[in-house]
Amino acid sequence: MTRFLRMNISSSTAVDRFDPPKVNAMIVCVCEGLSDREIAQTIQAGANTLNELGHRCRAGIDCGRCREMLRGMLGDRCRSHARTAESGAASQTT
């Protein structure tokens, strides 16, 4: 998790302008400034592939360093769906 260091330097205007996020969030795609929450919302809205994430929120379309994390987030979503489908199928057969 990214942590922000608040420095107590009276002459620094950059620190004064720094506006930390209101909620805990981790930037996943640095190039587009997208947090894990924004990407998770895009996945919940129906993005199932890296290409769809790129089209919907621009995640992963620049340097590509975030793509492994995005794949992991997409994989979590797929595994979660599979478990839900399996439990739903199991309850129908019993």
Ligand code: FES
């Ligand atoms: S960090 Fe996501 S495209 Fe560069």
